[in-house]
Amino acid sequence: MAADERIEPRDWMPDAYRSTLVRQIAQHAHSEIIGMQPEANWITRAPSLRRKAILMAKVQDEAGHGLYLYSAAETLGASRDDLLDKLHSGRQKYSSIFNYPTLTWADVGAIGWLVDGAAITNQVPLCRCSYGPYARAMVRVCKEESFHQRQGYELLLALSRGTEAQHAMAQDAVDRWWWPSLMMFGPPDAESSHSEQSMTWKIKRHSNDELRQRFVDICVPQAESLGLALPDPDLKWNEERGQHDFGAIDWSEFWSVLKGNGPCNEQRMTQRRRAHEEGAWVREAAAAHAARHSERERATGDSERAIENSERAAEDSEREEATA
Helix, strand or coil: CCCCCCECCCCCCCHHHHHHHHHHHHHHHHHHHHCHHHHHCCHHHCCCHHHHHHHHHHHHHHHHHHHHHHHHHHCCCCCHHHHHHHHHCCCCCCCHHHHCCCCCCHHHHHHHHHHHHHHHHHHHHHHHCCEHHHHHHHHHHHHHHHHHHHHHHHHHHHHHCCCHHHHHHHHHHHHHHHHHHHHCCCCCHHHCCCHHHHHHCCCCCCCHHHHHHHHHHHHHHHHHHHCCCCCCCCCEEECCCCEEECCCCCHHHHHHHHHHHCCCHHHHHHHHHHHHHHCHHHHHHHHHHHHHHHHHHHHHHHHHHHHHHHHHHHHHHHHHHHHC
16 A cells, blocks of 8 residues: 555455445445436436437446446455345445435436536545555446536536526526535545545545535536526635635534435335345346356366367377377
8 A cells, every 4th residue: 555556356455444445335336326216217207318318328327337336345255135235224325415306307417417526526536546446447437427427517508598497497406406415525524434544545535525625616617607506605715725615514414314314215215125126036037047158158168178088089099009
């Protein structure tokens, strides 16, 4: 770590380092697959075929991100079935942002611009994470998230420049998603129980408050370009710091949602458990197909080895006869 080199799955690592990675990667993976729900809710109601295709592709990307991350966790010896069981039983968390409802079509744009924008701010430094498989997975995840952020921005721009009602819809969505997006970076550094150790191990490269400040500074000029106002009367440029000051976050809401009291906590988990149960036959069929394919390869390999042995024996016999 001192040399800023990557830790790989077969390298020795402290148990605490391994467990911290499993916890963080699992929470990240859970967030990706739970995060499919609020946007998938709008696929059938997208206002055009183009918007529908974009949204379907995005939701599909989120599923892929979950797969990358579960695979990264498996390199640490974690079982995917065990991780999902912990999610379904409430023993592992996912990002609290996905426990808010998507009330209008503009929410899809706000999620893309703000939620995915916050995710990019948080995840780009993870491309330099000290654990190799996690860092490499994040390279592709961040490239795809950048598309999602631009799609959300473009959607909000179209609404903001549309009718008066469309502009009001876009503004309402930003008003509701702004503060939860700031909470995505986690509690203040003074109250974060994992941040300092994760930075020491170079799992994280920046603290929660540093990333949150960076996100605010990015969003302010973008909001001006959109013609939308960020719902914070205390938001202003601080010439001395060279950064924006912003208002106090209601952390009581963050902790309440995290504990399961958000608007959609129960709905999200009910849907996740149902999807897992209804997909059992697909997993069983895939496992059976993989087993059959493996058996066929072994049988083919045995046959090929038998042929090779027979040919080798014939060649040896011919050489013996020639020698005689």
